[in-house]
Amino acid sequence: ETGVTQTPRHLVMGMTNKKSLKCEQHLGHNAMYWYKQSAKKPLELMFVYNFKEQTENNSVPSRFSPECPNSSHLFLHLHTLQPEDSALYLCASSTRLAGVVDTQYFGPGTRLTVL
Amino acid sequence: AQKVTQAQTEISVVEKEDVTLDCVYETRDTTYYLFWYKQPPSGELVFLIRRNSFDEQNEISGRYSWNFQKSTSSFNFTITASQVVDSAVYFCALSEAGGATNKLIFGTGTLLAVQP
Numbered sequence A: 001e002t003g004v005t006q007t008p009r010h011l012v013m014g015m016t017n018k019k020s021l022k023c024e025q026h027l028g029h030n031a032m033y034w035y036k037q038s039a040k041k042p043l044e045l046m047f048v049y050n051f052k053e054q055t056e057n058n059s060v061p062s063r064f065s066p067e068c069p070n071s072s073h074l075f076l077h078l079h080t081l082q083p084e085d086s087a088l089y090l091c092a093s094s095t096r097l098a099g100v101v102d103t104q105y106f107g108p109g110t111r112l113t114v115l
Numbered sequence B: 001a002q003k004v005t006q007a008q009t010e011i012s013v014v015e016k017e018d019v020t021l022d023c024v025y026e027t028r029d030t031t032y033y034l035f036w037y038k039q040p041p042s043g044e045l046v047f048l049i050r051r052n053s054f055d056e057q058n059e060i061s062g063r064y065s066w067n068f069q070k071s072t073s074s075f076n077f078t079i080t081a082s083q084v085v086d087s088a089v090y091f092c093a094l095s096e097a098g099g100a101t102n103k104l105i106f107g108t109g110t111l112l113a114v115q116p
Helices: none
Strands: A004-007 A010-013 A018-025 A031-037 A044-050 A053-057 A064-070 A073-079 A087-094 A110-114 B003-005 B010-014 B019-021 B024-026 B032-039 B046-052 B059-061 B064-069 B074-079 B088-096 B110-115
Touching: A004 A087, A010 A018, A018 A031, A018 A087, A031 A073, A044 A064, A044 A073, A053 A064, B003 B088, B010 B019, B019 B110, B024 B074, B032 B074, B046 B059, B046 B064, B074 B088
Parallel strands: A010 A110, B010 B110
Antiparallel strands: A004 A018, A018 A073, A031 A044, A031 A087, A044 A053, A064 A073, A087 A110, B003 B024, B019 B074, B032 B046, B032 B088, B059 B064, B064 B074, B088 B110
């Protein structure tokens, strides 16, 4: 595997379900990100992890719970979602050095539909 | 505050036409980075270019070229001799250096449709 991978690619869940999205990066990066892309809206940054530590939570509802066990893996745990949470969830990774903005590389995304 | 504006929501061209995608940004920082990404129907954002605020040289990569003008806060993207495979949504993004996170602010994207 190369680059950034995400599983599953498509997910349909009910409002009472619990599911998890998985992201894995094979680029040797130390920062990972979750973004949400809804129709007709700009990409929204949700969470940022640097060296496994969460450094940004962009006022995301608690029904989204991220987990970063190591610098290569990132999860997004979902529970009691709402239909408006239906969107494309994108994972990205980059290197992270103080004062330097490095390029973020994105995975293919998980298309989530909440019924 | 940071902001990226892509005023063109959709553009339709015929193959082999040249097309320019506009991007205007706002930032108070003197050090910042600008990016372009391509999102084909498959969904993945594909990185195209990264440019820092101190480098105003225009860049050309094959059929792609970028025009960075600090005076007008613009970072426009031109595709020469467009092809059907160029059909995608294109995003311009901005990031300020020195922040605690590598935060990207995206524009709303321009959907480019290249007709055969």
